[in-house]
Amino acid sequence: METSAIRKSRGEQIFQVILVLFMLFMILITLYPFVYVLLSSISDSRKLISHSGLLLTSQGLTFDAYTKVFQNPNILGGYLNTILIVFGGTLLNLFMTSLGAYVLSRKGVPWARIVMLMIVFTMFFSGGLIPIYLLVNNWLHLGNSLLALIIPGMISTWNLIILRTSFESIPDSLIESARIDGAQDFTILFRIVIPLSLPVMAVMILFYGVNHWNSWFNAMLYLRDRELFPLQLILREILIQNSTAYMSGDASASDVEAVGESIKYATIIVATLPILAVYPFLQKYFVKGVMIGSIKG
Structure with missing residues (x-):
């Protein structure tokens, strides 16, 4: 009609x-x-x-x-370092964020609410720059290493909340059916939950990847060897200095x-x-x- x-x-x-x-x-x-x-x-x-x-x-x-x-070797080296940081860091971010989101999205997990409140607390309060620097440089011994740009920021609280909410929308009956068939938590996460959450995972890749690509402050803070400088730190030198x-x-x-x-x-x-x-x-x-x-x- x-x-x-x-x-x-x-x-x-x-x-x-x-x-x-x-x-x-x-x-x-x-x-x-x-x-x-x-x-x-x-x-x-x-x-x-x-x-x-x-x-x-x-x-x-x-x-x-x-x-x-x-022709500038610093820029080519910065490109390589940035690509390593983006790919390695984003993969680690996705893995750790998925683990945390999956655990916190399941019903019956002990202390899940208290743990979530502690995680959200970090969105508003932090230890400050000096304690974080001492933690990374002196206690974790990651100073002057590309790992210093990846490991301290393995999980973003905001991204964890988004991913947890997405995982909660997956029907419990689907998870229970997988358990009846003998699937363990890792199997459920990587073969059921994540494939059903691909749009959100794409957003996580975008958020984490862009953050790693644009990051320069942590590199300026922790890196001393120019061979380790990412592209954005080289760009900062060219534009500001x-x-x-x-x-x-x-x-x-x-x-x-x-x-x-x-x-x-x-x-x-x-x-x-x-x-x-x-x-x-x-x-x-x-x-x-x-x-x-x-x-x-």
Whole structure:
């Protein structure tokens, strides 16, 4: 049976037009900084530094800045360290968070409520920077090691709560049926619970992965050898400490500053593009996963 379209009032039509224009404006002001950095990174450094106003096209197309960036061994080493941290850290995060969420989501676990209250307590109160540094560096002896960037943050309280809520939505009858068939807790977790929670697990991968990729403070705190620096710490040095002169190659003294600006923009793109490329693959799970993990069915 065909239903006639509901005619919108003039006020609703005006509101919809205003809403669309507002959203387009928000997209523009959000996207333009990234476009500006991208265009600046592929522009001739001399033309770029003399350009004023909005940058809508590249000023003399060139990829020299990217060539200089990828010739820098610190950046290539930082990439490798960051990839190790992201993959190793995210896998450990998922494993430990899944174990904690599964235990706390099962009924009849002794002291589960008290343990959960203690975990939530850590969201609002912490020991402070100095005790954490002493714990990691002096007691765990993880100083100047990539493990110092992974082990202390194995479990995020917020992610644990989301995952626990998702696991609680799985019917108890399904778990009991698996137990009747002789399945143990690890089998139930990895062959039943996690496969039924893939949207939430995708969100966990996104949250943990982006956090590891963007992290630089802990690396600055615990690492001393430059060979261990992650990409974001190298990027911080380039942007804040202005350490681009040695990457400018054979540029004249008058052009070093201009070339340095192009190198900064290219480094930002190199450090940002990989993590942006992950979003399209996980975006379809994002809203669904967060909703499943935040509202108990």
